[in-house]
Amino acid sequence: MRFEDWEPHYAAILEYFGFDREADEDAARLLAELAGGRDDIGVLEKLVRGKSVTVCGNAPNLAKELDRIEGTVLAADAAAEVLVGHGIQPDAVFTDLDGATDIFIDLSRQGTVMVVHAHGDNIPLLRHWVPRLPGPLVATTQAAPIPGVHNFGGFTDGDRAVFAADELGAAEIRIIGFDLADRDVDPLKRGKLYWAGRLLRLIGYDL
Numbered sequence: 001m002r003f004e005d006w007e008p009h010y011a012a013i014l015e016y017f018g019f020d021r022e023a024d025e026d027a028a029r030l031l032a033e034l035a036g037g038r039d040d041i042g043v044l045e046k047l048v049r050g051k052s053v054t055v056c057g058n059a060p061n062l063a064k065e066l067d068r069i070e071g072t073v074l075a076a077d078a079a080a081e082v083l084v085g086h087g088i089q090p091d092a093v094f095t096d097l098d099g100a101t102d103i104f105i106d107l108s109r110q111g112t113v114m115v116v117h118a119h120g121d122n123i124p125l126l127r128h129w130v131p132r133l134p135g136p137l138v139a140t141t142q143a144a145p146i147p148g149v150h151n152f153g154g155f156t157d158g159d160r161a162v163f164a165a166d167e168l169g170a171a172e173i174r175i176i177g178f179d180l181a182d183r184d185v186d187p188l189k190r191g192k193l194y195w196a197g198r199l200l201r202l203i204g205y206d207l
């Protein structure tokens, strides 16, 4: 999605949650610095273009839906841990790092593409984790893209993975481990899941 098309949705998200655009922009610049010129968008594109892709969210139903996985596996944040627990190595992990554990370092070492998202509320996490990820790295922002930091559209780790797969030309996108009506989450998360659903509908996925 072009940034001009994304920006009205982004502005509405900033307003809804009271997030600060300048903090998002600062985080994107920091992530570019921490990435130090690493940008493995070509590796991610190769995994996705023309392929069947399965995006795995981290709803409680994920484990029961693993038999629906086909093709390239994109994990949203802590869904990676569930996959690894079932012997599945995701091809890429979309993460704002709030579900990061040392498993991310192992996956990165084994070649999983880490698609790390910068925003105004994860600056300490960026500083901690990005230098520890030895493997392929793609940096993302929800603000205006800058050199080496992409914006495919989308907000939560899960819907951002779907937006990226869509933008990078997946032949088919299967979505598992999503329960956007989950009531067993805190109010902030409920708001985020509401936005995930709203954004996914924009690109044709009504969950």
Ligand SMILES: Nc1ncnc2c1ncn2[C@@H]1O[C@H](COP(=O)(O)OP(=O)(O)OP(=O)(O)O)[C@@H](O)[C@H]1O
Pocket: 056, 057, 058, 059, 060, 076, 077, 078, 079, 096, 098, 099, 155, 156, 157, 158, 159, 177, 178, 179, 180, 182, 185, 192, 193, 196
């Ligand atoms: N019921 C659900 N609970 C949690 N995550 C869900 C659910 N349904 C879908 N998801 C997707 O799974 C992703 C990864 O979930 P995780 O539990 O790691 O959340 P998170 O790290 O808090 O995500 P985010 O920071 O994007 O909100 C979410 O970003 C969301 O897109």
Ligand SMILES: Nc1nc2c(c(=O)[nH]1)N=C(CO)CN2
Pocket: 019, 020, 024, 096, 119, 120, 121, 142, 155, 156, 157, 192
């Ligand atoms: N500023 C800010 N941006 C975000 C946040 C967040 O908590 N703060 N959470 C996200 C997905 O959970 C995505 N983007």
